[in-house]
Amino acid sequence: MSASPHRSPTRSRSRSIGVALSAVLAAAMLAQPGVGMARVSPSATPSATPAATAVAAPANLALTGTATASSVELDRQDFVAAHVNDGDTNTRWSSKYQDDNWVQVQLARPATVDHVTLTWPNACARDFALQTSADGVTWTDVTRLQRDTCPRTDIIDVKSPAPVSYVRMRGYQRWAAYGYSISEFEIWDGPPAPPQPTLGLLPRPVSVETHDGTPFTLHKNTRIVAIGQGADGPARYLAGILRPSTGYRLNVVGQGWGPAPIVVEVGAGKAPAGHADEGYTLTVEADRVLIGADTPNGALNGVQTLRQLFPQWVESDTVVSTAWTVPQVTISDYPRFAYRGMMLDVARSFYPMDEVKAYIDAAAQFKVNRLHLHLTDDQGWRIAVGTPDDNPSGIDYGLLTGISGGTAMTYNGNGQQMGTELGVTGFYTRADYAEIVRYAGENGMTVVPEIDLPGHTNAALHAIPQLNSAGAQPRPRPGEATVPHNGTGSVGYSSLDAGSDVTYEFVRNVLADIAEMTPGPYLHIGGDEAHVTSHADYTRMVDAFTETVASLGKTVVGWNEYAGTALPRDGAVVQFWNGDRNAVAGAVNNRGAKVILSPAAHTYVPQKQDARQPQGGTWACGGVCGLDRHYNWDPGTFIPNVTESSVLGVESALWGEFIRRVGQAQYYSYPRLIATAEAGWTPQAQRNYADFTTRLSAMGGRLTVQGTNFFPTADVPWRMAALGAPVTVKGGAPAGATWTVTAPGVASTALTAIVTWSDGVTERLTPTTTREASIPEMRINDAFTVVSDRAFGSPGTYTGTLSIGVPGRAPVEGTLTVTVRGAA
Numbered sequence: 001m002s003a004s005p006h007r008s009p010t011r012s013r014s015r016s017i018g019v020a021l022s023a024v025l026a027a028a029m030l031a032q033p034g035v036g037m038a039r040v041s042p043s044a045t046p047s048a049t050p051a052a053t054a055v056a057a058p059a060n061l062a063l064t065g066t067a068t069a070s071s072v073e074l075d076r077q078d079f080v081a082a083h084v085n086d087g088d089t090n091t092r093w094s095s096k097y098q099d100d101n102w103v104q105v106q107l108a109r110p111a112t113v114d115h116v117t118l119t120w121p122n123a124c125a126r127d128f129a130l131q132t133s134a135d136g137v138t139w140t141d142v143t144r145l146q147r148d149t150c151p152r153t154d155i156i157d158v159k160s161p162a163p164v165s166y167v168r169m170r171g172y173q174r175w176a177a178y179g180y181s182i183s184e185f186e187i188w189d190g191p192p193a194p195p196q197p198t199l200g201l202l203p204r205p206v207s208v209e210t211h212d213g214t215p216f217t218l219h220k221n222t223r224i225v226a227i228g229q230g231a232d233g234p235a236r237y238l239a240g241i242l243r244p245s246t247g248y249r250l251n252v253v254g255q256g257w258g259p260a261p262i263v264v265e266v267g268a269g270k271a272p273a274g275h276a277d278e279g280y281t282l283t284v285e286a287d288r289v290l291i292g293a294d295t296p297n298g299a300l301n302g303v304q305t306l307r308q309l310f311p312q313w314v315e316s317d318t319v320v321s322t323a324w325t326v327p328q329v330t331i332s333d334y335p336r337f338a339y340r341g342m343m344l345d346v347a348r349s350f351y352p353m354d355e356v357k358a359y360i361d362a363a364a365q366f367k368v369n370r371l372h373l374h375l376t377d378d379q380g381w382r383i384a385v386g387t388p389d390d391n392p393s394g395i396d397y398g399l400l401t402g403i404s405g406g407t408a409m410t411y412n413g414n415g416q417q418m419g420t421e422l423g424v425t426g427f428y429t430r431a432d433y434a435e436i437v438r439y440a441g442e443n444g445m446t447v448v449p450e451i452d453l454p455g456h457t458n459a460a461l462h463a464i465p466q467l468n469s470a471g472a473q474p475r476p477r478p479g480e481a482t483v484p485h486n487g488t489g490s491v492g493y494s495s496l497d498a499g500s501d502v503t504y505e506f507v508r509n510v511l512a513d514i515a516e517m518t519p520g521p522y523l524h525i526g527g528d529e530a531h532v533t534s535h536a537d538y539t540r541m542v543d544a545f546t547e548t549v550a551s552l553g554k555t556v557v558g559w560n561e562y563a564g565t566a567l568p569r570d571g572a573v574v575q576f577w578n579g580d581r582n583a584v585a586g587a588v589n590n591r592g593a594k595v596i597l598s599p600a601a602h603t604y605v606p607q608k609q610d611a612r613q614p615q616g617g618t619w620a621c622g623g624v625c626g627l628d629r630h631y632n633w634d635p636g637t638f639i640p641n642v643t644e645s646s647v648l649g650v651e652s653a654l655w656g657e658f659i660r661r662v663g664q665a666q667y668y669s670y671p672r673l674i675a676t677a678e679a680g681w682t683p684q685a686q687r688n689y690a691d692f693t694t695r696l697s698a699m700g701g702r703l704t705v706q707g708t709n710f711f712p713t714a715d716v717p718w719r720m721a722a723l724g725a726p727v728t729v730k731g732g733a734p735a736g737a738t739w740t741v742t743a744p745g746v747a748s749t750a751l752t753a754i755v756t757w758s759d760g761v762t763e764r765l766t767p768t769t770t771r772e773a774s775i776p777e778m779r780i781n782d783a784f785t786v787v788s789d790r791a792f793g794s795p796g797t798y799t800g801t802l803s804i805g806v807p808g809r810a811p812v813e814g815t816l817t818v819t820v821r822g823a824a
Helices: 023-030 050-054 081-085 232-246 296-309 353-364 398-404 430-442 458-463 501-517 535-551 560-564 581-591 627-631 661-669 672-681 689-706
Strands: 066-069 101-111 115-120 125-133 140-146 152-157 164-174 184-188 207-210 224-227 262-266 280-284 289-293 329-333 339-345 370-374 446-453 522-526 555-559 572-576 594-597 647-654 721-725 727-730 738-742 752-757 762-765 784-787 796-805 812-821
Touching: 066 081, 081 101, 081 184, 101 184, 115 125, 140 152, 164 184, 224 232, 232 262, 232 296, 262 296, 280 296, 289 296, 296 329, 339 353, 339 672, 353 370, 353 430, 353 661, 353 689, 370 430, 370 647, 398 458, 430 446, 430 501, 446 501, 446 535, 501 522, 501 535, 522 535, 535 555, 535 560, 555 560, 560 572, 560 581, 572 581, 581 594, 627 672, 627 689, 647 661, 647 672, 661 672, 672 689, 689 738, 721 796, 738 796, 738 812
Parallel strands: 224 262, 262 289, 339 370, 339 647, 370 446, 446 522, 522 555, 555 572, 572 594, 594 647, 721 812, 727 812
Antiparallel strands: 066 101, 101 164, 115 152, 115 184, 125 140, 125 164, 207 329, 280 289, 280 329, 721 738, 738 784, 752 762, 752 796, 796 812
């Protein structure tokens, strides 16, 4: 698989795999009936796989052992050695401030040790050894490791050939000036059991029943049958997902069935009762698949769920040879909220149209249905606006993109470059914008354009001389007609002039043009952080702007700072990000407004999601805003004195102060955007973080195959999967038998790969990848390739089973066949 984080502009689906997975592996790892769904019939509970019954759950021997250490930081009780084996990651042992320190656990009785897990909360070891001893006097080095990240978790294979009584971490070099800190020192007596099967559906459906029986298998002559008005679009979308990886024609027809049909039917009464807009039903039987919905968007939601039920390799853009099976299920599903959005800040750093499409592609599978484009800000103007026939002030609207389309984020106030490169410049032509709107609609998304007013307007002031009237801020330099470009991340310093007729003429023409280009119902006017605008001027301008939007037949949206203005009654949306929740409640209860929730602590990216990330904000959460923060909140009760019926939905917000291009945008958005998507879809009573991370663990391989660049969140038990390609060779020639392995966040050096052939030959192979994971460089690893160069001397069929794993995880297997023709 290639290493590029950027994907092709149209249906930018995945990087090449070109290898195969055995039907057994596909069924065992990816398509088994799941756990943790809303409603699972007793008969549908998956039976344990042979691997699961053969491996007993390992025991953490440290919990019954005794911990001691060479020193304790500041001689304080809250840092003593006993905290390393108390089962609580919120406590820790810390050493004194020198390199030569150790901590050890004496086992309750001698035992063989399979692997050890060390959790370093902050003060890690750069250089250390793991040691074992039978008597506490003579020590054997299991391994010596050098590590360059912190905090982290180290999982170390021990595989002790005989029982040991002591296990020690011997430190040689600290991470920083402080001592060593370990929150948990786990000593396991056996390998972990394989993870429980999961359907891996995200967001979690309202109701799922799984059934025993033969799974549905896609056939090379399968047809996708579209019945009812609007069914053709979702049916063709499904065919577009399935064709590249399967190599099947999958004709979309209006009638006829053929073998193993997939039926997409749109018509009244097909969705769950009371949920006509986006609800759907999905029934998978051995010989057919049925998706029913009242609307095309509902049918598309059903298609996205069916997509996730196929093996992860369905996301490949090259043909994969495997059994394309789907377990028998009955699903009835619909969203909790109508609005499930994502915001892309294209103003501070531009995203060309193909990158916007790639961002859409990744999110569509999670039923995100709104794309909020932050088109203008202090740093740049990204949308072409036509000059109207009625133009009293003689404004050249082409200057907006002609000048401020060529500006972007540059440096902060201290002269330091923001991001890995200067902000990207550029703008969308009217044709570009129309194509984004069309493509978003094809993926079930409505575009919400934002023109930020009356603050965040430096780019407009920089381009248009007429806007630089006496009351506008900042002021141009002496002798200049417009204000200078400002590429810093400063906010709140710019404002339009409330006392100038040109302001209202300009805004009216811009909003009218954007409204004409936008078929969706929403027009966002910003309204945030207008710190240099007086309250009277702010109210005067915002009241005029919201009235203009209403006159254009659109629903106005603004950030929560505008909640206290005279919003159009029953025709406005307040988007909360930070500040006074009671003011938002007032807009709901007094003006009939609806609410979109984007609270910074729960939805903002790129706030840091892990302390190891070198860039990102920490203000929203007073530290990192991890995946759990993005998942564990209730949109229905977030605004006081507001009922859930007044909440339109939720939105993840990606700001562009230092994020550059779609690969970095994805890295900071995923998997947190998936958490927001589930917060917007799944009923609160059915949401559980442990269940979410279990389902998410199976999504990592799928994202890898797609080429989505995501962050390998530490508390998600990301699953591995292996896929082998059958090959035919002439006797005597190296077979080149190849497996592909997805293992999110794993370094190639951590993987152990052993192939056992049906004739008894065993090989130990080295996995390779074109891209290793790197948190500082903001990238997930690519899939791994394992290649055998074994030659076969005799004709026949040979089966090779790859077993691949990392310390502390159950290995996965992938089987392939080599057919040898002719003698050597």
